Amino acid sequence: MEKLVNDFSFGLFFWQIIIFVLLLILLRKYAWKPILNAVNEREEGIKNALDSAEKAKLEMQNLQADNEKLLQEARAEREVMMKEAREIKAKMISDAKEEAKAEADKTIAQAQAAIESEKKSAIAELKQQVAELSLEIAEKVVKHELSDKDKQLKLVDEMLGDAKLN
Amino acid sequence: MYFCTDFKDTVICSKMQRKTLVRILSVLLFIGSFSAVAQDHGMDVKEIAPGKEGNKTKKEEIKEFINHHLLDSHSFNLFGSTDEETGETHHYGFPLPVIIWDEGLHTFMSSEFGHGDEIVESNGKYYALHHEKIYRTDAQGTLNYDAEHGDHPTNVRPLDFSITKSVVMMLVVGLLLIWLFRSLAKSYAKNGSLPKGIGRFFEPIVLYIRDDIAIANIGEHKYKKYLPFLLTIFFFIWFLNMFGLTPLGVNVTGNIAVTTALAIIVFLITTFTGTKDYWKHIFDPLGSGMPWAGKILIYIILVPIEILGLFIKPFALLIRLYANMTAGHVVLMSLIGLIFIFKSWIGGPLSFGLSFAISLIELLVALLQAYIFTMLAALYFGFASETHAEHEAHEGEIQHL
Numbered sequence: 335m336e337k338l339v340n341d342f343s344f345g346l347f348f349w350q351i352i353i354f355v356l357l358l359i360l361l362r363k364y365a366w367k368p369i370l371n372a373v374n375e376r377e378e379g380i381k382n383a384l385d386s387a388e389k390a391k392l393e394m395q396n397l398q399a400d401n402e403k404l405l406q407e408a409r410a411e412r413e414v415m416m417k418e419a420r421e422i423k424a425k426m427i428s429d430a431k432e433e434a435k436a437e438a439d440k441t442i443a444q445a446q447a448a449i450e451s452e453k454k455s456a457i458a459e460l461k462q463q464v465a466e467l468s469l470e471i472a473e474k475v476v477k478h479e480l481s482d483k484d485k486q487l488k489l490v491d492e493m494l495g496d497a498k499l500n
Numbered sequence: 501m502y503f504c505t506d507f508k509d510t511v512i513c514s515k516m517q518r519k520t521l522v523r524i525l526s527v528l529l530f531i532g533s534f535s536a537v538a539q540d541h542g543m544d545v546k547e548i549a550p551g552k553e554g555n556k557t558k559k560e561e562i563k564e565f566i567n568h569h570l571l572d573s574h575s576f577n578l579f580g581s582t583d584e585e586t587g588e589t590h591h592y593g594f595p596l597p598v599i600i601w602d603e604g605l606h607t608f609m610s611s612e613f614g615h616g617d618e619i620v621e622s623n624g625k626y627y628a629l630h631h632e633k634i635y636r637t638d639a640q641g642t643l644n645y646d647a648e649h650g651d652h653p654t655n656v657r658p659l660d661f662s663i664t665k666s667v668v669m670m671l672v673v674g675l676l677l678i679w680l681f682r683s684l685a686k687s688y689a690k691n692g693s694l695p696k697g698i699g700r701f702f703e704p705i706v707l708y709i710r711d712d713i714a715i716a717n718i719g720e721h722k723y724k725k726y727l728p729f730l731l732t733i734f735f736f737i738w739f740l741n742m743f744g745l746t747p748l749g750v751n752v753t754g755n756i757a758v759t760t761a762l763a764i765i766v767f768l769i770t771t772f773t774g775t776k777d778y779w780k781h782i783f784d785p786l787g788s789g790m791p792w793a794g795k796i797l798i799y800i801i802l803v804p805i806e807i808l809g810l811f812i813k814p815f816a817l818l819i820r821l822y823a824n825m826t827a828g829h830v831v832l833m834s835l836i837g838l839i840f841i842f843k844s845w846i847g848g849p850l851s852f853g854l855s856f857a858i859s860l861i862e863l864l865v866a867l868l869q870a871y872i873f874t875m876l877a878a879l880y881f882g883f884a885s886e887t888h889a890e891h892e893a894h895e896g897e898i899q900h901l
Contacts, residue, residue, distance in 0.1 A: 340652055343633075343757045345599075345660040346572055349667045350761035357674045357736065362728035365681035369706060370727065372688035379693070 471497065562837035569833055570751050570826060571632045573665040574598060574610040596668060600627065600634060602658035610662070627658070634660050666758065669750045673739045677732075709734055709874065717878040722885045726878065729769060733762065734874040741825060741866030745859065753869070754825035756818070763818035766877045771810070774884040781883075782806040813880055817873060824869050828862045 471493050577593040595611035606622040613620060613629045619637060620627045628637040635643060635655035643653040684699035695703040714723040714730055740752045752758055780787070783803060786795055835855035839848045 338756050341571070341756055342760070343572060343660065343664075343755070345662055346664060346666055346755060347757040347761050348661060349663070350670065350758050351765070353667070353670045353674055354732075354736065354761065354765065357677065358729060358732045360678055361681060361732050365678065365685050366728040366731055368685035368688065369681065369703075370710070372685070372693045373703070373707065373710075376693040 467497065558841060562834070562840065566830060566833040566837065568632075570754060570829060572755060573632050574613065574629065574634075574662055576665050576668060596665065597663050598634070599661040599663065600658045601661060602636060602656075606658075628655075633657060634662075665750055666752045666755055669740065669743055669752050670758075673736060673743060676739065677735055681735075705734075706731060713875055713878045717875070717882040718885055719882065725773070726769070726881045726885075729765075730874050730878055730881075733766075733877060734870050737762070737821070737873055738867060738870035741870060742863075744825065744829065745862055745866060751825065751829050753821055754829055756822050759818040759822040762821070762873070763814040766817060766880065767811075767814040770814075770880045770884045773881065775887055777887050778884050781886075782810070813876075817876055821869055821873055824865060828858075828865055832858050832862060 474493065475490055575593055575595045595609045598606075598608055598610050598612075600606040600622075602625060604623060606625065606627075608620060608622055612618065619639070621639075626637045626639055627634050628643060629635075630643060630653055634657065635653050636658055637643060637655055643655055645652075646654055680698065680702065683697070684695055684702060687696040687699050688694070690696070709731055710723070710727060713734075714727045718726055737753055740758075744751050744753060783806070784795075784799075785802060785806065786798065790798075832855055835851050835858055838851040838854075842848060842851060
């Protein structure tokens with residue numbers, strides 16, 4: 335202990351305090367403050383960057399979800415439209431079919447009517463011609479009979495043969 | 501500085517930080533070993549120059565050399581050599597100014613003491629140097645001894661404000677620190693808040709002190725006030741310790757006056773930044789947990805212990821640093837001294853190997869002591885700045901200390 339006390343140099347103690355306090359003040363002002371501020375700034379910067387990255391990621395996710403929703407909606411809409419289109423198509427086809435059928439029925443009916451009337455007129459004409467022919471034959475027969483019995487008979491035969499062709 | 505310019509690519513550089521650390525350590529180790537060799541050399545000179553004081557044994561001589569090495573010095577000796585023919589010792593170095601307050605200011609250069617054996621006359625007063633201490637004496641240079649003081653003269657010792665070797669080293673370290681950290685601070689501005697050069701090595705240390713010493717011990721809210729002090733004291737002690745291991749071998753942190761000054765600063769900061777809760781903890785540690793009648797009995801013992809603790813804490817700081825650094829130097833020097841005692845092919849290399857190993861340990865101790873001093877200072881500041889709310893949270897941590 336005595337040695338320690340003897341070794342204690344007041345001058346060195348004095349200089350140590352002066353130098354250390356001076357060093358502390360100088361370093362604090364010119365070194366530690368700028369260094370710590372810069373480091374803090376950098377750390378803040380990193381933190382902010384991470385935060386904004388996280389935010390961007392979230393936004394991205396939201397956007398993706400939105401996109402997905404839009405896509406789904408579009409798909410549903412397309413589905414509906416397709417269905418409607420299919421219905422319209424079916425309806426159009428069936429309408430057209432019905433119309434065509436009606437038209438065809440009508441045409442057939444007209445044709446049948448025309449045939450009927452043609453037939454009727456043909457029958458009427460035939461009747462008239464048969465009547466005229468019969469009259470003519472009867473007239474000729476009568477005339478021939480009047481001239482020759484054999485001839486008349488022959489004629490009747492001939493006539494009949496002709497009439498068959500007719 | 502060299503370790504970062506080696507790698508042009510800064511990205512690689514940051515990845516190489518581990519490698520860089522290893523490199524720095526190996527350089528430091530080299531310096532350490534160099535110091536051992538250099539100190540060897542110093543011994544050698546003494547050893548072949550028994551000249552003046554004649555018949556001292558080698559052991560005494562080594563002991564004296566070690567004691568001399570541990571002391572502060574008024575001149576800066578780099579090395580000495582002995583003229584083989586005349587037996588005279590020449591010292592190479594430079595003198596330092598001596599400033600004495602002895603009923604007036606006396607200033608002269610330390611070279612006027614010669615090699616410590618001449619009397620200096622200044623303004624009508626005479627001074628002599630004895631074991632690196634200045635004593636007032638008469639024209640003949642008489643030094644009085646008595647039985648009570650043993651080896652120390654009883655002559656008056658004037659107040660000595662000399663710029664000694666230690667003061668020079670402190671100034672050098674101070675300037676080095678200012679230059680180093682000023683350049684680190686500037687490199688942030690230039691380099692987009694990234695450190696450059698040697699700052700890459702020191703920035704993690706600064707951050708470690710901030711995060712694991714200051715914030716861990718003082719707390720998130722108040723650490724900013726103490727951080728500049730903690731950083732300064734850490735690097736100051738560390739650098740001085742490291743310089744103590746260089747061939748210059750200046751044992752600054754192993755000087756009781758230096759450690760006392762540092763401990764007193766810590767004590768003053770602790771005392772003047774103490775919160776109400778801190779003082780309450782000292783004078784009324786139990787608080788309202790007990791009736792006053794019971795408290796008085798306990799406080800008769802407890803309060804004096806707490807008050808004593810105020811002074812013991814910084815005292816432990818100063819003794820720890822002083823003793824560790826001094827012990828390291830003594831061990832190192834003794835091992836080197838063994839070389840000259842053994843003086844054999846086995847003893848020499850063995851002692852050298854041992855002193856080399858101790859040098860490596862001393863490098864670790866240099867860092868460790870700086871860390872411990874800073875850590876404990878932070879802990880004391882943490883106690884002092886504690887408020888009640890934080891106190892509860894800290895309780896668990898303090899208990900296991």
